[in-house]
Structures are given as structure tokens and as C-alpha cells.
Amino acid sequence: MKAQPPTTTACKPGGLQIIVLALLLISSAGLRAQCPPNIDFEFGDFRNWQCYTGTFVSPSNLTLNPSAPTPGRHEMYSSAPPGAGRDPYGNFPINCPNGSGHSIRLGNNGGGGQAEGVSYTFTIPAGQNEFNIIYNYAVVLQDGGVNHDSTNQPRLLIRVRNVTDNQLITCSSFPFIVGGLTGFEPYPPNPTILYKDWAANSINLDGMAGKTIELFFITTDCGFKAHFGYAYIDVNTECSSAFTGAAYCPDDTAITVTAPFGYQSYSWWNAGFTQFLGNNQSIYFNPPPPPGTQIAVILEPFAGYGCLDTLYANLLDTLNIRADAGPDQLACNRTTVQIGVPPRPYHLYSWSPVTGLSNP
Known part of the structure; x- marks a missing residue:
């Protein structure tokens, strides 16, 4: 997927302008159920627990x-x-x-x-x-x-x-x-x-x-x-059956769809369970199926620790990228401050300029 131009620009104290580019697979929010706040510990503390x-x-x-x-x-x-x-x-x-x-x-x-x-x-x-x-x-x-x-x-x-x-x-x-x-x-x-x-x-x-x-x-x-x-x-941060890669850019020539981590086995099928597609955590399509295609993955947990579950996703060429540099932060006397927002699984981020950043 081609890198998209930044959609969010935030100016940080001290004249340093931070522009964040989200490079891969930030899916539109309408595809996903909203998780309860901090159920994923991404506030970095035990709030709401x-x-x-x-x-x-x-x-x-x-x-x-x-x-x-x-x-x-x-x-x-x-x-x-x-x-x-x-x-x-x-x-x-x-x-x-x-x-x-x-x-x-x-x-x-x-x-x-x-x-x-x-x-x-x-x-x-x-x-x-x-x-x-x-x-x-x-x-x-x-x-x-x-x-x-x-x-x-x-x-x-x-x-x-x-x-x-x-x-x-x-x-x-x-x-x-x-x-x-x-x-x-x-x-x-x-x-x-x-x-x-x-x-x-x-x-x-x-x-x-x-x-x-x-x-x-x-x-x-x-x-x-x-x-x-x-x-x-x-x-996990997501609270729906949508999985990474289910939304992609209209000009993508190939896509990889990734099921959640940590299961003993994965079985990918078409929506009618008449065509077996693969048995890895991720499945690769080249070229992508037509927009609106639905696929399913059966998740098998480790023996004795859970039940089979099936997740579905509609493959849509409607991916929108929204970069978010997070709230402004103040730093005095060269103290270190955290900027940005909690990372989302399987997403890559790039910051510019990189001056003074520990993980650009």
C-alpha cells in the first residue's frame, strides 16, 4: 500500500513540529465495536480495573x-x-x-x-x-x-x-x-x-x-x-469480529488479512464454508477479492482452554488513514515526555522530523 499524506499535524512545545504518518492498515472506525475504555490497559495504568x-x-x-x-x-x-x-x-x-x-x-x-x-x-x-x-x-x-x-x-x-x-x-x-x-x-x-x-x-x-x-x-x-x-x-484493543487487513486501499494490488494472535490453529473459509482458503494466522490475497467479499476464520484455542470461535469480515476497499500525534506535552530541562497515542496492533508509524525522538 502506498504511504498516504499526513492528515493530522500537531505542534509540540519548543517549536518542534511533529507529523505522524500511519503507514499501514488503520481501518475506519465504523467497522469496529467500541471497546470499554482501558480494558486493554493502553492508558498505561489500572484505571477502570x-x-x-x-x-x-x-x-x-x-x-x-x-x-x-x-x-x-x-x-x-x-x-x-x-x-x-x-x-x-x-x-x-x-x-x-x-x-x-x-x-x-x-x-x-x-x-x-x-x-x-x-x-x-x-x-x-x-x-x-x-x-x-x-x-x-x-x-x-x-x-x-x-x-x-x-x-x-x-x-x-x-x-x-x-x-x-x-x-x-x-x-x-x-x-x-x-x-x-x-x-x-x-x-x-x-x-x-x-x-x-x-x-x-x-x-x-x-x-x-x-x-x-x-x-x-x-x-x-x-x-x-x-x-x-x-x-x-x-x-486486545478491538471488540468486534473485524480483523486486520479487512479494509484496504482502493489501489492495493495485494492484501494480507491477519486473525488474532495466540490460537492453536486457524482455518480460513469463504462465507459459505464451501472453499477452504488457508490454515495460517494470516492469509494473503493477490489480487484482492472483489470489495464486499466476506471471509471467515475458525479459531481453535489450545486444548482444554476455551471453545471454537468463528470471526467474519467483509473485505472493503474503503481504508482511511487518520494520523494522531496525541495531546500536546510540556517538557522542561530536557526531561523525557511521552507523546503520541497507544499503538494499534499490526500498524506501523513514522514520525517526522526525528530530532529528539527516541523511537521515530
Whole structure:
């Protein structure tokens, strides 16, 4: 796709004029359901999330109380260079590979019978009958051994609840408890430490317009306080079934459509499920199908952790680029300030001029 001319210009203090060019795949807002604010942590803090701290003690007694974000138990990580590095046990990236700007960690590697949680409650707008949230997770749990039954092992609990009808959304809710895990790998220097790299799961909320939904993530140590458990969490910025590349420029000669990151397998089909198109996360079309073509992708989560979900998208040659340099910022005595807006997955950005910028 050809680079488009900038559509937003912002003048920053000190006479430095910042022009941002969004180069790839910023889709028109009309294609996407509006996500609740900061459900994706892109504010860089825990605004609109409720944090919890508590304890987990034998026999399987979990206590959680609302709290402020607690250092070491509720940690926020930015993907801005140089990023947060890699997990010391699983060697996977601490920042979610979905392309977002921020991810969080619940818990730590200290043990002590601690428990932590974060929850987010929101209401799906009236009339919004297509609503889909994708959350991402990575987990590190230490096996307490033969003296710990499953009721006292470290764990990650994921609960998604329809608050309006007091119903658990079972396809998106499940526990990770040592002793019944699949898809985990041992940490070679200490095989009692088990880890799972980043994966994703869908929350299909179609047909739930007007309902109130709660997301709740909980981590605990073992019930005897000697073994630890922690997890990384992120939520995708988009809340609809549209995926990257579904909108493209009229003069594009080829397009790549990308499904959400983190599933075990992908199956691409035409809208009538009569023609199989591919089985990778991304699918390439050269030339693009006629505008208005609908395609579908079946997302299969890792075994035991979710249900099949199908996303649809209409391929439209209506891509509009809207650059946004973010609000003006003041900097004194050469202090560093953050400019711009949260990055969107799979988008590339270029700033000009580059003078004084750390990541142009």
C-alpha cells in the first residue's frame, strides 16, 4: 500500500513540529465495536480495573479484598523500547506479542500464600449485538509436589460472567491448577516450575446488547505458602469480529488479512464454508477479492482452554488513514515526555522530523 499524506499535524512545545504518518492498515472506525475504555490497559495504568489482594491458605481458602494496585503483585509493563524483556523461567516475552502497548503481571515468584486479582465490569451498548473480546495470557506456576493435592496448588483462575443474568460464560472461564495442566513446559534448571507461553481466548458476546459483563483474573500461591504462581494478562484493543487487513486501499494490488494472535490453529473459509482458503494466522490475497467479499476464520484455542470461535469480515476497499500525534506535552530541562497515542496492533508509524525522538 502506498504511504498516504499526513492528515493530522500537531505542534509540540519548543517549536518542534511533529507529523505522524500511519503507514499501514488503520481501518475506519465504523467497522469496529467500541471497546470499554482501558480494558486493554493502553492508558498505561489500572484505571477502570478493580485490583484485589488477599491470601490463599489450606484447605483451598481464597480471600480477596479490593485494593489499590500493589507493586510486586499488580505490575504494568510497557512495550515501548527497550520493552520489559523476557520471563526468567519461560523465556517468552513479558509484553504480549499481540502488538499492544501494555501488558500486566499478576502475582510474583515469592510464594507466601498470596492471592491477587483484577476485574473489569462493563455494559455492552444497547443495539450492539456483535461484540467479541479477546484476552491473552501467559502463566508460570510452581508444582508443590506430592504433598499438595489440587486444592492447594498454585493457580490462575479466569472467570467471565454475565452479571445481568448471573451466568458464568463457560467457554471463556477456566482454571489453570498444577496437577491438571496441559500445554505447559518445565523450566529445565528447576522442573517443578511450569510455564505456558502466551495464548489467547475469545469471549463471544454476540446477542448480549445491554448486558453487564465482568472479566476476573486471579492468581494464587500454594495453600502451604512455599510455592508461587503468577500470570501475565492482556486484552486486545478491538471488540468486534473485524480483523486486520479487512479494509484496504482502493489501489492495493495485494492484501494480507491477519486473525488474532495466540490460537492453536486457524482455518480460513469463504462465507459459505464451501472453499477452504488457508490454515495460517494470516492469509494473503493477490489480487484482492472483489470489495464486499466476506471471509471467515475458525479459531481453535489450545486444548482444554476455551471453545471454537468463528470471526467474519467483509473485505472493503474503503481504508482511511487518520494520523494522531496525541495531546500536546510540556517538557522542561530536557526531561523525557511521552507523546503520541497507544499503538494499534499490526500498524506501523513514522514520525517526522526525528530530532529528539527516541523511537521515530
